[in-house]
Amino acid sequence: MAAKKIAVVIGSLRKDSLNRKFAHEVIALAPPSLAFEIVEIGELALYNQDLEENGATAPQAWTHFRQRIKDVDGVLFFTPEYNRSVPSPLKNAIDVGSRPYGSSVWSGKPAAIISMSPGATGGSAPTTICASRWCSSTCRCCSSRKPISAAPPTCSDRTAS
């Protein structure tokens, strides 16, 4: 059976992001049945409906991102918490992917959310918000159970570049 294609979307754009490092650790542990591919979101223009309406052509980065999400079997989000919610780059990716109206690439897509933080409960807001508000209403999201580890694992630096 062909491996399931899983998009990995990382909420922080920071090069040394703990969530990015952890994403790479998880990817390295993946069984042959899962083919992870990181889908970057830093080049997506801020969502503005005007950019693809009334004859305007959607930014290429939007079109490319939407197609990549359409093409996968599921999505795994790794994200920190910024101001009691997901970081703006991830919120932007969510908004871009959800439009045009009626054509959301998230609809029915299996998804799960992992949040890492140096703080003991620093990642609880994104998982709560995504699971309860957005993700559960669009994606087929994983359980909303939130195991919180008191300390993040030590990640190697294989992903720092």
Add this chain to the structure above:
Amino acid sequence: MAAKKIAVVIGSLRKDSLNRKFAHEVIALAPPSLAFEIVEIGELALYNQDLEENGATAPQAWTHFRQRIKDVDGVLFFTPEYNRSVPSPLKNAIDVGSRPYGSSVWSGKPAAIISMSPGATGGSAPTTICASRWCSSTCRCCSSRKPISAAPPTCSDRTAS
């Protein structure tokens, strides 16, 4: 007494945004004691801590935005709801304004949130989220009471440009 300076931050970048139109209607009704000024957020680069750390100079648009918020006596947000939360441009403005760590321009700033939607309850999520999660923990936010009008008022087109 000098008029209080109030920054108006509009969550949607859409030219014909209902919230933008309503913001202009409110501005037109302002008493002399209030001096509203729209602070645009569409030119802010997606928040990435790397852009202002380790010798990097913060994008000029970030610095300008932060200074404008610092200079006002309060902030009035007008925002629609995107995917059960605030639109990504507004989340980005919140994130940009909140950094660098310990220097948030929102800290202690009086603020209020207005959300307009063609749907009867379409704006309830941003006001709920902002009031309960972010704004109340940083700004001195207005009451979380949420009067919901079943139909938005008719706005003039004075603000459509």
